[in-house]
Amino acid sequence: MEKPIKKKKNICCIGAGYVGGPTMTMIASKCSEIKITVVDINKKRIDSWNSIDLTKIPIYEPGLAEILSEVRNKNLFFSNDVKGAISKADIIFLSVNTPTKIKGIGKGKASNLNFLENSVREIAKYSKGHTIIVEKSTVPVKTAETIELLLNSSCLDNVDNTKKTYSVISNPEFLAEGTAIRDLENPDRVLIGGEDQNAVKEIKELYSSWVPSEKILTTNLWSSELSKLTANAFLAQRVSSINTISAICEKTGANIGEVSKAIGTDQRIGKKFLNAGPGFGGSCFKKDILSLVYLCSYYRLDEVAEYWENVIKINDWQQDRISRLIIGNLFGTIENKKIAILGFAFKADTNDTRESPAINISKNLLQEGANLSIYDPKVEEEKINFELNSCFDDFGNSKGKYNWKRFDSIEDTVSGADAIVLLTEWEEFKYLSWGNLLKLLRKPAWIFDTRNILDPNDFRSTGINLWINGRGENLN
Ligand code: NAD
Ligand code: UGA
Numbered sequence: 001m002e003k004p005i006k007k008k009k010n011i012c013c014i015g016a017g018y019v020g021g022p023t024m025t026m027i028a029s030k031c032s033e034i035k036i037t038v039v040d041i042n043k044k045r046i047d048s049w050n051s052i053d054l055t056k057i058p059i060y061e062p063g064l065a066e067i068l069s070e071v072r073n074k075n076l077f078f079s080n081d082v083k084g085a086i087s088k089a090d091i092i093f094l095s096v097n098t099p100t101k102i103k104g105i106g107k108g109k110a111s112n113l114n115f116l117e118n119s120v121r122e123i124a125k126y127s128k129g130h131t132i133i134v135e136k137s138t139v140p141v142k143t144a145e146t147i148e149l150l151l152n153s154s155c156l157d158n159v160d161n162t163k164k165t166y167s168v169i170s171n172p173e174f175l176a177e178g179t180a181i182r183d184l185e186n187p188d189r190v191l192i193g194g195e196d197q198n199a200v201k202e203i204k205e206l207y208s209s210w211v212p213s214e215k216i217l218t219t220n221l222w223s224s225e226l227s228k229l230t231a232n233a234f235l236a237q238r239v240s241s242i243n244t245i246s247a248i249c250e251k252t253g254a255n256i257g258e259v260s261k262a263i264g265t266d267q268r269i270g271k272k273f274l275n276a277g278p279g280f281g282g283s284c285f286k287k288d289i290l291s292l293v294y295l296c297s298y299y300r301l302d303e304v305a306e307y308w309e310n311v312i313k314i315n316d317w318q319q320d321r322i323s324r325l326i327i328g329n330l331f332g333t334i335e336n337k338k339i340a341i342l343g344f345a346f347k348a349d350t351n352d353t354r355e356s357p358a359i360n361i362s363k364n365l366l367q368e369g370a371n372l373s374i375y376d377p378k379v380e381e382e383k384i385n386f387e388l389n390s391c392f393d394d395f396g397n398s399k400g401k402y403n404w405k406r407f408d409s410i411e412d413t414v415s416g417a418d419a420i421v422l423l424t425e426w427e428e429f430k431y432l433s434w435g436n437l438l439k440l441l442r443k444p445a446w447i448f449d450t451r452n453i454l455d456p457n458d459f460r461s462t463g464i465n466l467w468i469n470g471r472g473e474n475l476n
Contacts, residue, residue: 014092014123024093063181086126094120109293110291113146116139138229141295168221169192170193171224177346191217191224193222229291232285236312239273250471278423281357319357323360326365335370338416338417340375340413375407414437419447459475
């Protein structure tokens with residue numbers, strides 16, 4: 001008997017960002033029988049994903065370019081043809097941005113689901129037959145209900161009068177930037193939430209190509225949506241917790257590295273995510289906690305809302321504490337002083353600057369009149385410009401251009417500076433030839449290591465003042 005011909009599956013991913021790009025690259029490389037089209041309304045972004053020169057793809061992520069080069073234009077395509085990709089898709093991943101609302105009800109807390117809603121309306125218009133819709137974006141709990149409602153009511157006036165059906169599944173993404181490829185290749189878990197068990201099975205099969213079945217967890221929709229917000233809230237809470245302890249270390253003579261190690265060896269606490277720093281950054285921790293806070297307030301769980309809001313307050317406090325400490329040590333005035341900023345990305349191994357602690361700390365220093373020289377191996381001037389100059393007052397007026405300059409070499413960045421502020425833990429900062437660099441500073445000079453990556457022994461008897469986050473012992 002002849003085997004039935006199995007139709008080649010078509011996946012469409014809406015949103016070609018930090019999640020859509022790497023996630024679909026990984027699925028394409030593991031499932032060569034599936035055709036994937038990643039679409040975006042941003043033409044420049046799609047052009048960059050299609051760029052022949054792999055150093056020009058829009059995001060820097062170790063290992064991504066290598067895998068991309070193997071699958072791009074074979075079974076992975078990047079396109080602006082949103083309508084075309086939707087109409088051919090059996091499965092559609094929603095990977096659009098879900099930022100915090102900046103106006104209207106819930107301003108400053110609730111998630112702005114406008115981008116998601118627009119994509120869902122496009123799906124209702126152009127999809128054909130039965131389509132599985134996968135929430136990959138991080139969304140407030142109950143968003144799947146809204147998506148279903150939108151789909152089922154909008155598709156009544158669809159353009160081609162065909163019967164359309166949908167299954168909405170939650171499949172949040174847990175990758176971290178900088179380690180996205182490693183996280184996607186070997187995830188701690190894959191979470192799939194949904195009511196339609198056939199759809200859940202299909203998504204499970206997709207991941208089963210490379211993820212062991214015991215790591216694929218299935219839950220109801222709301223548990224899945226809530227787990228994503230909860231995971232980020234717990235991770236951010238650990239960062240805020242260790243940052244409060246770093247301040248106590250500095251007051252008491254304790255050493256945060258030793259404290260982290262001592263508590264992290266307790267298996268119930270675990271050793272990861274215990275590095276004190278300038279506060280957490282990245283596009284998601286703050287936004288997802290705010291979304292959780294909004295959800296709590298909506299359900300009148302005011303104490304719970306306040307509890308989680310404090311995680312963000314501590315984060316802001318840590319950035320202000322560090323800014324004040326820099327200014328204080330430079331005799332309380334930094335007007336026209338050159339301060340070298342090493343690292344602008346929110347963490348190492350990414351070119352992402354969203355919510356980077358470097359933004360607030362730099363702005364605090366610029367507002368005091370400092371002259372900043374900035375170096376980051378992967379962050380381009382355009383992004384720094386966007387973050388530092390898109391600064392408006394309460395009336396929406398631009399505060400004007402601040403005094404900063406990006407340099408391509410560390411020597412030029414630190415030359416003539418009164419202080420170096422190390423803000424991102426790039427590997428290359430751990431192995432700098434300090435002997436030569438220190439000579440370039442104006443004395444008395446300070447080094448502020450917010451990431452605790454420098455070895456105080458490299459600075460002893462150099463006459464340079466050293467502050468390391470959470471190091472209370474005498475370092476000089
Ligand atoms: P991003 O801003 O980098 O990418 C989102 C993309 O969606 C943009 O390129 C935008 O142009 C596109 N888009 C918006 N509306 C569209 C529409 N109607 N049609 C087509 N394209 C549209 O965002 P991101 O960092 O990739 O995050 C996406 C989602 O994933 C967010 O909900 C985020 O919380 C979540 N998430 C992000 C990460 C991360 O590491 N960045 C990790 C896990 C989850
Ligand atoms: C985080 C989560 O780790 C991912 O699981 C999640 O998918 C993602 O958010 C998301 O939803 O966007 P990401 O923000 O990319 O990933 O990076 P993290 O490694 O979590 O770091 C976040 C921030 O915390 C960085 O600024 C980092 O420097 C800081 N951090 C992290 C510390 O200061 N100390 C630590 O010990 C760990």
